[in-house]
Amino acid sequence: MSGWLALQATGASADLITRWTFDGASANDTAGEFHSLPQGDVKLTTDEGRSVAQFGGNGSIVIEGGRNLFSRPEPFSLEVVVKPTAFNDGKIEPFLLGKPSYSWGLSYFRQGQIYGYINVGSNSIRAIEKNSIPLNKYSHAILVHDPSLDGTNFFLYINAVLVDSKRSAHPLVPNEVDVVIGQPGFEGMIDEARIYKHALTAEEVKDSMKKFPAAASSDQK
Numbered sequence: 001m002s003g004w005l006a007l008q009a010t011g012a013s014a015d016l017i018t019r020w021t022f023d024g025a026s027a028n029d030t031a032g033e034f035h036s037l038p039q040g041d042v043k044l045t046t047d048e049g050r051s052v053a054q055f056g057g058n059g060s061i062v063i064e065g066g067r068n069l070f071s072r073p074e075p076f077s078l079e080v081v082v083k084p085t086a087f088n089d090g091k092i093e094p095f096l097l098g099k100p101s102y103s104w105g106l107s108y109f110r111q112g113q114i115y116g117y118i119n120v121g122s123n124s125i126r127a128i129e130k131n132s133i134p135l136n137k138y139s140h141a142i143l144v145h146d147p148s149l150d151g152t153n154f155f156l157y158i159n160a161v162l163v164d165s166k167r168s169a170h171p172l173v174p175n176e177v178d179v180v181i182g183q184p185g186f187e188g189m190i191d192e193a194r195i196y197k198h199a200l201t202a203e204e205v206k207d208s209m210k211k212f213p214a215a216a217s218s219d220q221k
Contacts, residue, residue: 015198018066020181022192023051037062040184047083048138052189055182057086066179070104070172075199078106078116078143080181081191081212084135087111094183096141097193103175106143108186116143116156119170125156131163138191140209146199147171160209162202 020036022044040059045052053061070076080097088094090110098105098117107115112132116125125143133139144155145168154168181193191212200208 015196016194017069017197018063018195020061020063020193021051022053022190035064037064042182045189047189050191052083052191053181054189055186057187058184060183061181063179063181067176069099069179069195070197074172075146075148075197076104077145077194077196077198077200078104079141079192079194079196079200079208080106081138081140081193082108082133082188083138083191084108084112084133084186084188086187087135088185088187092185094185095180096186096190097179097181097195099175099177099179100183101177103177104145104172106141114141114156114158116154116164118145118154118168118172123169125154125164125166127156127158127163131158131161133158138189138212140212142200142205142208144199144205145172148199157202157205160206 038059038061041056042059042061043054045054047054078097082096088108088110093107093109093115096106096108098107104118105116107117109115112134114127114133117123127133127141133141140159142157144157146153147168152165152167155165156163179195182190
């Protein structure tokens with residue numbers, strides 16, 4: 001097991017249940033709950049003054065012990081700071097953070113498109129066309145699900161801007177799929193990844209983005 005990936009549960013907020021940083025501090029969750037299993041060509045590096053995980057197109061980080069996260073209808077938010085260095089050809093759709101395939105998560109599709117999923121491929125929200133993310137620049141993406149809302153309850157933010165929303169057609173469902181950070185087919189950097197047991201508000205999304213100056217300095221669409 002690699003010694004450089006840290007999965008940390010912070011005391012700042014009980015709703016931030018997992019936080020992955022890539023600073024070489026530890027391979028384990030500080031709460032003792034999760035372990036990381038980097039696979040393939042994932043490596044630790046520095047980029048633009050930040051410690052990041054670099055994916056070369058054939059790697060993934062499997063979070064052991066995360067299979068029971070969000071297996072029933074409950075609020076959650078996924079957050080990732082990502083810098084793709086190559087477009088994929090659209091034949092595969094690697095997840096950036098979540099449970100493939102389509103259980104729940106954020107994925108990276110062709111030409112910089114970001115998709116958010118719950119349960120099935122048709123139940124998605126998207127950052128496409130003018131809202132797609134560029135190559136070689138950090139972008140901040142957050143997926144939010146709040147099943148307590150009667151209407152729209154599924155939201156996708158890119159650089160703190162709401163780019164798509166809808167009412168989720170499906171609840172979360174139990175499965176035996178591991179949580180992953182990155183998948184084969186993704187080439188680029190992931191700065192930090194977080195999972196919350198809380199539906200972040202628009203203001204909380206903006207506040208969170210301010211913590212990542214590399215993404216905050218990017219052009220907002």
